[in-house]
Amino acid sequence: MTETLPHPHYRGRFAPSPTGPLHFGSLVAALGSWLLARHHQGEWLVRVEDLDPPREVPGAAHAQLATLAAFGMTSDLPVVWQSRRHARYAHALERLLAGGAAFECRCSRSELASVGGIHRRCVARDASRPAAVRLRVAEGTTVDFIDGLQGRIAQAVDRDVGDVVLRRADGYWAYQLAVVVDDAEQGITDVVRGADLLDSTPRQILLQRALGLPTPRYLHLPLIVDAHGDKLSKSMAALPVDDASPLPALRAAWQALGQAPALLAGLPTVTQAMQAAARGFRPERLPKVTHMTFAAAHNNPVAGAV
Template sequence: MPHPTDYRGRFAPSPTGALHFGSLVAALGSWLVARHAGGEWLVRVEDLDPPREVPGAAQAQLRTLEHFGLHADGAIVRQSERGHLYQAALDRLLASGDAFACHCSRGALAASGGIHRRCVPGARRHDPAIRLRVPDRAVIAFDDPVHGRIEQDVATGVGDFVLRRADGPWAYQLAVVVDDADQGITQVVRGADLLDSTPRQILLQQRLGLPTPAYLHLPLVLDGDGRKLSKSQAALPVDDHAPMPALVAAWRVLGQDARAVAEAATPERFLALALPAFEPGRIPRGPVALRAAMHNTGAIDAD
């Protein structure tokens, strides 16, 4: 293994159900990148949205990671216990004028495709959202090792985005920025479905004076109809008691040489063989079909 570095990565699942194969790809990919760099790998439970949370899902997901040999370096962090950090960040943004109370309803923003650039005159509600004030031109660019140069004008592409929702919960964009900085994350490795969120997070980091980590976005896994796996009926949970087929399939999704792990019979042996053979440059840019990843592995039923 490489000599220890200051690298720190993380995996941050939402407890909306059992860990499915797409999430396993993100977990394994982030673990491999962190270990390849000789760094630490943390796990954070992103339980910000109680109505969507499935009781017991967080513990079940953590159990699955353990069965798959993916052990966090340090205590598990839960966003539901970190509201004071998010409030402190929000207070700073409000005090500086970078955030504002917004009384606009979703219906009021329908004509602009949901993009907020100015509040509807006279709109009032007892539970306003809090948004980040995005300037008229806010071009954010970053380099992703898999996807190359990414550039977005947050003003025209997203608009003033929500930091705290009107119904109370903290918005993902604020929480993830605060948590990544607080935990000293140096590179965020996650699925390409969050590629579009990264410019918003970088802009928010700049407003809060926080460091910007590097970003790497892993390929999405799609079902037979081309849908993201987490939104598909094919998103069956991986089997805690038969981890090897899913690990091998996830290794394939990451574009790695299947021969390197062919002799692995346990998760521990798989990870021991996978780490020295891992080549980040082989990670594919485009999405990967579930059926192709699962072919001849027996991981889950891909139909």
């Protein structure tokens, strides 16, 4: 059973995937979620999203945790590893299948490409293919929510996404199911993450409703991109942050979050810098944009936002 504390009025989390070392964009997301948790006198948890072995880099998860610690960020509860939680996901999937909210699907990617890539009905021609499991999305399903930074977001899930994959045909759990189950079990009240996951939120809310789970508050921070608009994890600009000399990257991430550089200037240790950051953080200064260039994040985040 996941360890819990008495339910706080604010509990946030940071959930990296162990596909490589933490880069600057990841640091910005981690710092933003940590600062908001501290600002609200809440808790900050870390969850390792290690559910996709083909994409994982050996040792990356522990290296990421060491990097977070070097920047003064450690989980307020024991770290949760998704790879140890298969039974929870299986139980949720069984509930959805039993109630008719989910169904097996043997459509291939090429077959779905022929109908625009959006699953609205099964078009599989090979009944022997391994089955994925999808969430049934009714016609006319639109989900909207108020993001804490980006404002009102609405998505026609039936037209824009289609029936959501919950378990892939290769047997691996889909991110959408795992994150919803884990956020609920850990009592997460506030999800703070990068804007690359903004369009995933409506389908997660839809899944929460199907499972009868609470919906946390969401806030999506600007995604840090390179000069070509590519996400740093897919870019040559995604150099790992330096655990041995964290202060320069910490000050840059602080500035990328729209905070006053002078508050951290001249402080000689990470401990002092993080204490000052927790005291001086102003949520109203967060840039209300979805993307920010890597160069601008190190200089003037608002001027470089797109």
